[in-house]
Amino acid sequence: MLLRMSTTLLRTLREDPADAEVPSHRLLLRAGYIRRAAPGGYTWLPLGRMVLDRVTEIVRAEMTAIGDQEVHFPALLPAEPYRTSGRWTEYGDDIFTLADRRGAEHLLAPTHEELAALLVKDLFSSYRDFPVTLFQVQTKFRDEARPRAGLLRGREFLMKDAYSFDLDEAGLRAAYDRHRDAYRRIFDRLGLDYTVVHAMSGAMGGSASEEFLAATPVGEDTYVGCTGCDYAANTEAVTTPAPPAGDPQAPPVAEVHDTPETPTIASLVALANERRLAGRDDWTAADTLKNVVLTVRRPGVEAAELLVVGVPGDREVDLKRLAAALAPATVDVFDAWDEHPELVRGYIGPQVFDKLAVRYLVDPRIVPGTAWLTGANESGRHATNVVCGRDFTPDGTVEAAEVRPGDPCPACATGRLTMRRGIEIGHIFQLGRRYTDAFAVDVLGPQGKPVRPTMGCYGIGVSRAVAAIAEQHHDERGLVWPESVAPCDVHLVAAGKGPQLDAALDLGARLAAAGLRVLVDDRAGVSAGVKFTDAELIGIPRTVVVGRRLADGYVELRDRATGERSELLFETVAERLLGTVGRNVV
Amino acid sequence: MLLRMSTTLLRTLREDPADAEVPSHRLLLRAGYIRRAAPGGYTWLPLGRMVLDRVTEIVRAEMTAIGDQEVHFPALLPAEPYRTSGRWTEYGDDIFTLADRRGAEHLLAPTHEELAALLVKDLFSSYRDFPVTLFQVQTKFRDEARPRAGLLRGREFLMKDAYSFDLDEAGLRAAYDRHRDAYRRIFDRLGLDYTVVHAMSGAMGGSASEEFLAATPVGEDTYVGCTGCDYAANTEAVTTPAPPAGDPQAPPVAEVHDTPETPTIASLVALANERRLAGRDDWTAADTLKNVVLTVRRPGVEAAELLVVGVPGDREVDLKRLAAALAPATVDVFDAWDEHPELVRGYIGPQVFDKLAVRYLVDPRIVPGTAWLTGANESGRHATNVVCGRDFTPDGTVEAAEVRPGDPCPACATGRLTMRRGIEIGHIFQLGRRYTDAFAVDVLGPQGKPVRPTMGCYGIGVSRAVAAIAEQHHDERGLVWPESVAPCDVHLVAAGKGPQLDAALDLGARLAAAGLRVLVDDRAGVSAGVKFTDAELIGIPRTVVVGRRLADGYVELRDRATGERSELLFETVAERLLGTVGRNVV
Structure with a gap:
């Protein structure tokens, strides 16, 4: 295959397109591989x-x-099988749906x-x-x-x-x-x-x-x-490794304390240390149990469900992790406090959930026997020694807490997560x-x-x-395709016209006849410098420059990935390229 | 490439599927090339x-x-460029359109x-x-x-x-x-x-x-x-060759006749001959001018336009030809006679169209100087010697009349259309x-x-x-693919198991290694007869039957298209096949 740049639908751009943020987008546009045609829709140009x-x-x-x-x-398929499987509603807005001329519902699967x-x-x-x-x-x-x-x-x-x-x-x-x-x-x-x-x-x-x-x-x-x-x-x-469970009866009995003005974990911990609650002054956020109220909507179900998730107070609830754990479902932060006066905002403790019709799931670290500083379900009051398995019984565990670098690895004893x-x-x-x-x-x-x-x-x-x-394969000058997927094997640059152009075209024809994919830059009125810049932008693994030294019988071979350059006799370059690229030829 | 029928997603059907009317549909389904998946949507199975x-x-x-x-x-494209070109409305119901999650209109181009x-x-x-x-x-x-x-x-x-x-x-x-x-x-x-x-x-x-x-x-x-x-x-x-135009003043003056109960061409011609209108008794339908009233709707235009088309009375108006001539437009037969009392159903003549705001197009045969028997725009009355260019002037010509076998060829002087x-x-x-x-x-x-x-x-x-x-390539037993597009080059039938199966698989492997596409029928528990029937249904150009005669060193080569069968030495069949099919190997 021999492509001539003079006739190929390929225009390189000097400037980065304004709306292209990531390197692949920027370079594939600039090097003439793709072109935007619609929101999220691209035309693949010949090289692409x-x-x-x-x-x-x-x-x-x-x-x-x-x-x-x-x-x-x-x-394009009728809705029916996707309704049967449930995915029609599960995917919701993520799929394109349409009605045909008879009004029958379809989707783009x-x-x-x-x-x-x-x-x-x-x-x-x-x-x-x-x-x-x-x-x-x-x-x-x-x-x-x-x-x-x-x-x-x-x-x-x-x-x-x-x-x-x-x-x-x-x-x-x-x-x-x-x-x-x-x-x-x-x-x-x-x-x-x-x-x-x-x-x-x-x-x-x-x-x-x-x-x-x-x-x-x-x-x-x-x-x-x-x-x-x-x-x-x-x-x-x-997954979060659970600590060993303990005896729920072992800790001292739960005790309620006045903790005015402590709706946040930070304010609670500060006050707990200041007042030495339960005789301690080493309280940290990790000792507290934070209860986050959420609403869960399942596909095809109109009513939202109320869900409380308990996590150690030093971690946030990661809504993406929670949604994945509950999939298929969408999860939102609860904000209808007026409708649920039994939930005392900022002072919620799990002791009441047995009596309320609320689902309560906890982080896997909250195992039976662990004792927590948590809300007492009255404004301005918290309780110490609220013990899982004694003072409250969760409906199950859920992977909802944020994952942090340094967390213990669930697969090995000693590793830490990055x-x-x-x-x-x-x-x-x-x-x-x-x-x-x-x-x-x-x-x-x-x-x-x-x-x-x-x-x-x-x-x-x-x-x-x-x-x-x-x-993964680019540098500041352009794309650097691996041989296995490069649009061409060799990029021939005719630095000048006349004998240089003739030699490049002749070499290109010979390489193409031997089964190589060849792009020849045969453009007239384009400087050698622009051709070199374009070759680096386009990123074909090898470039052969047919320039002034052709008069002495030499051409230059450039390796795009390593930047290596070597001068070779024009007579031998085809043999050399066929030897190197040979294994990729179909 | 070697496909084994025992593991290939390929089921042949003995019976014609009920809803398959045409041979290609019937045979592609029966031979396991395609499978219906939606209205007008087919799954391509591996052979297909x-x-x-x-x-x-x-x-x-x-x-x-x-x-x-x-x-x-x-x-999938936004509507905008197709609105600019006008095709969004021109294509109408023929294209699938849909709205994305933001409500923006799109089409499947x-x-x-x-x-x-x-x-x-x-x-x-x-x-x-x-x-x-x-x-x-x-x-x-x-x-x-x-x-x-x-x-x-x-x-x-x-x-x-x-x-x-x-x-x-x-x-x-x-x-x-x-x-x-x-x-x-x-x-x-x-x-x-x-x-x-x-x-x-x-x-x-x-x-x-x-x-x-x-x-x-x-x-x-x-x-x-x-x-x-x-x-x-x-x-x-x-296109309809037009006869030479004549002098519109040459024919006798137009004359109106009482022609009661003649709303059809046949009844008019019968009466004209019976009463010897204009002194003739050789009237035929081709001497009459039939004026057909239609409504034309253009894409994006709400109001329908009234159009009258004049054709020789021995021809019907072909609505498909007319719609193509007026494209882009849809054409319907007019039926709102009550709203247009000036149009006298069954007795319309072109003499009035100059006075009415009605577009009048005629068949190319209706040239200036031709004289017609046509309606007089009064119920029960027709006129003779109504001359084009004298008594009426059409707004133009249109290819609307039906084409019939035997019509003169527009390209040569002597040929007739088939x-x-x-x-x-x-x-x-x-x-x-x-x-x-x-x-x-x-x-x-x-x-x-x-x-x-x-x-x-x-x-x-x-x-x-x-x-x-x-x-174009089937017979009553099944498909007969040309070599250039057949799913495989050779179909090997192991008529029995044991040595016959081994020999078929061995031959298949050798042919595949040499670059041929090979299907081996290695199914257990399927009779040789069923395998032969399936081979004919599937329609691969050559079948090699490895059967009882293998014991003597022979296999049979069958040509699907010609039906020819020849017995060959097993040892030579690979060479023979490679020689025959060789030119198609990539």
């Missing part, structure tokens, strides 16, 4: 399409290699668990047909509230989604592991630096789930690592039977009894991966 | 995807070969003239950048009133759309011809029997336009050929400046003055082409 195609082919090859079969579902389950139900009838995994590469649409960061969070994007069907848990685990391994191979081939983190299943349903996060400071996903082991988790999925940022490029789920239950997918089992298959689903953001690669 | 991929690759290769550059526009023009305006500023042609292969959505015939008329389909930009008419004509030639190569490679017909531009706007129609009895497009030359045209685009049916698989347009005008796309010309580029657009129904191939 080539990168997208190469990424797609790597994804497709690795999926096929593990036996996944490629299909293609419609993107976010993913296709429903269709995959229906297809398997339609085609398969016996255990002998399993396991099977389908995948597709498809344009997806999502009604992002705030499309941003170019390809990283758009409203239209390319995705690979796969669906596995197995007869038992062991099969599902094997399929899950097979995809986990294939994903590692894919992201390795794409040149991505990534971490596999434990994740929440969210609106997908199901049990185990991991995200593949490409590390970058501009990532919108926060995740944690461990200083002592290889534990990694999405912040929503971090906070990182990344871009979600893949997500794998052990779904279980949520969708096969919804559509009653049963097949004849080996003993003649029906068996209900269990599902996994596996997604890769293909267009987002292009942006993630750009985030 | 392979055919679709091969067709796509042929299209893409030929477009690239003529220098078209591949891009990818968003499918039918084609991308608007975006292509805006992209060129955005990136190009000089005449030196031209000519340029962009193309994409994209899933399109159209809100078909009656999705039918499987892939032939669905609501979601794959399309290749290309957009050329040239600085002058000669450039546009060259681009148009280049695409016409590329389309011929594409459809030839796809094994399609097709005709290039003159067509109307419809909602696209622009001037010249041709359709590529694949001939098939189930096609929903009617087109005409000629017995004497290679003229071919969509029925809408057929009627045929086909499927539209491609359409090319010389658009002109409709879209560059709409978006004021101007670039600097060679003399320093701005130049406005002129556009062409070129579409291929990629998924529809798959169905068209199936329509």
